[in-house]
Amino acid sequence: MTGVARMWRYRAGCCRLPHMPLATRQDPAMYRLWLFVVLIFVGVLPAAANERVPAYVIRVPAAIKTVFVAETLAAKFHQFDNESGSPIEYRGSTYMSIGKSGDGKRRNGDRRTPLGIYFVTEQLDTSRLHEKYGITAFVLDYPNVLDRRRQYTGDGIWVHGVDRRGGKRPPRDTDGCIALPNESLAMLEDRFAANRTPVIVTRRLEWVDRDTLDTIGRELETAVAEWAESQRQGDLHTFLSLYHDDFRHWGMNTQEWLAFQAETLNSRRLIEVTVSDLLLLADPVEAGTYLSRFTLRTVEDGRTTELTRRLYWRRAAGG
Incomplete structure (x- = not known):
């Protein structure tokens, strides 16, 4: 009980979220919004894994x-499907090839495959491209935002096929794709959706x-809800x-940024602020992000606006 009281001391008196039993509350202040972006727009698992879930989803x-x-070290591309009303389920894995220099891309031309959370932006017609891209490319x-913050360079990272005449490629054989x-x-083509499907690239x-x-999900959901509610309430603090x-x-x-947001919040009268289609993922590179x-x-x-937003969160020190 002492830990819960200490955790909520800073928030006392200012949380306007619906009442929950004290034992289930998690402090949104344990997370601090780090980066912010507005977007317009088959195999068999080990027995132990069948009873567990991927750490990033x-x-x-x-x-x-x-x-x-x-999964770069295993040269495997895993599929997890989200069927309505059930937890995400493992569907299978296929072999993959990555950059000739391995993973951990940092600069243009280093022939490495990046590590992190990425989203499919579009599907390409490869019929007029080099044969090495195979039947299609995504x-x-x-x-992404974290890569740019780290000053990583380069672009043109795709998920694509292979030369129809060449067969299977070695585990490290691409320029980074x-x-x-x-x-x-x-078989997977119809599972890729532009501006929707995540591809998480990790070593293991x-x-x-x-x-x-x-537990982490409840904490983050509460933090996102408070972020949204504080805007509606004009709760600048x-x-x-x-x-x-x-x-x-x-x-x-x-x-x-805080000065800009303070001016924005003070000048707006928001009647409604709602969050939907919430996706929560853990960064495979930086623990706690x-x-x-x-x-x-x-x-x-009288004006309604809908935008897709990304918020990057990091657990606060001592939280």
Whole structure:
């Protein structure tokens, strides 16, 4: 009980979320919003893994049907499907080939495959491209926000097929893309959706108990809900307290961004702020860093706006 009281001391008197039993509450202040982006727009698992869940997939909304996890050290491309009303389920794995220099891409031309959370942006017609791209290709959004923050360079990272005449490629044989056998890619093709399907690239696929992810998921859901509610209420103190000291956006540092947001909140009269289609993923590179991606609907002065937003969260020190 002492730990719970200490955890909620800073939040006392300012949380407007629906009442929950004290034992189930998690402090949204344990997370600080780090980065912020507005977007317009088959195999057999080990027995132990069958009873556990991938460590990176915390919450998946019904709108997202599949999450892919590329495991570079095992040269496997895993498929996890999200069927309505059930936890995400392992469907199988296929062989993959990655960059000639391995993983951990940092600069243009290093022939490495990036590690992180990426989303498919579009499907390419490869009929007029080099034969090495195979039957089709899906573009990933490398470099993402975290990559750019780390000053990683390069682009053109795809999930694509292989030369129809060449057969299977070695585990390290691309310029940084992920290459799948054509027959496997053909089976997976309808599971890729532009601006929706995540592809998580990690060295090893880690497994955890579902209870562990459920706890993290509740904490993050509460933090996202408070972020949204503080805007509707015009609660500047709560809203600004969620931003991390390392926050950057639009070239502004933390203080510049907070001043901008303070002016924005004071000038708006929001009638409704709702969050839907919430996706929660754990970053495979930096432990304790999480991505939330959702649709934010706002209503003000008779005008309704819907945007897809990404919030990157990091657990606060001591939280």
